[in-house]
Amino acid sequence: MTRVLVLYYSSYGHVRALAQAEAEGARSVPGTHVDLRRVPETVPEDIQRKAGFAADDTPVASPADLEAYDAIILGTPTLFGMMAGQMKSFLDQAGGLWARNALVGKVAAVFASTGSQHGGHEATLLTTQIPLQHFGMLIAGMPYTFAGQTTAEGIVGGAPYGAGTIAGVDGSRMPTQTDLAGARFQGAHVARIAARLAGAALAQQAA
């Protein structure tokens, strides 16, 4: 089995909805085992309550878990133009894995939810890829073979750098069918690439 982790942070459920679609897409590829996990919350509970954060019973991952996967798909909201601190803090705790080159050669992909169309959507997708490249991971985007991203009719999330959605400044806009289809597409895309690499590694070992 190829092992794929979909790992996300979400305060209001937009990234969570995309993460579920990413997992669905990855599971659609035969021979793929998929785990859906979130990173730990760092915001104090009283602030979460006041800010109306959505409850989330998805199991929490720890940085040590990352090593067990062939591919890791990360989802984050845009906060002040970049990934959420919760996600960055999680990655910053993976220094031990970096030191052992434990993630080198694994597949990575990112997806994002952003309040406004030009509030940092692509910047979040691209800059979230930076630490993943420091880990030596191979970045998979959301290729134009997912044609939904090219529409000029209405608002669409995502880019060649990854799937996404535009939540609206008040968060009232949940991911559209096109955004969810993009996330499913990316999940399947990553699972297929990871399976090919895992198959090639097995063939090399056998040779």
Ligand SMILES: Cc1cc2nc3c(=O)[nH]c(=O)nc-3n(C[C@H](O)[C@H](O)[C@H](O)COP(=O)(O)O)c2cc1C
């Ligand atoms: C602290 C904070 C900072 C934010 N910064 C931005 C921003 O820079 N650009 C933007 O378009 N939206 C911004 N937003 C809106 C979030 O991107 C939006 O709430 C998020 O995509 C919703 O995803 P979620 O439901 O998964 O939490 C911000 C929201 C918060 C709470």
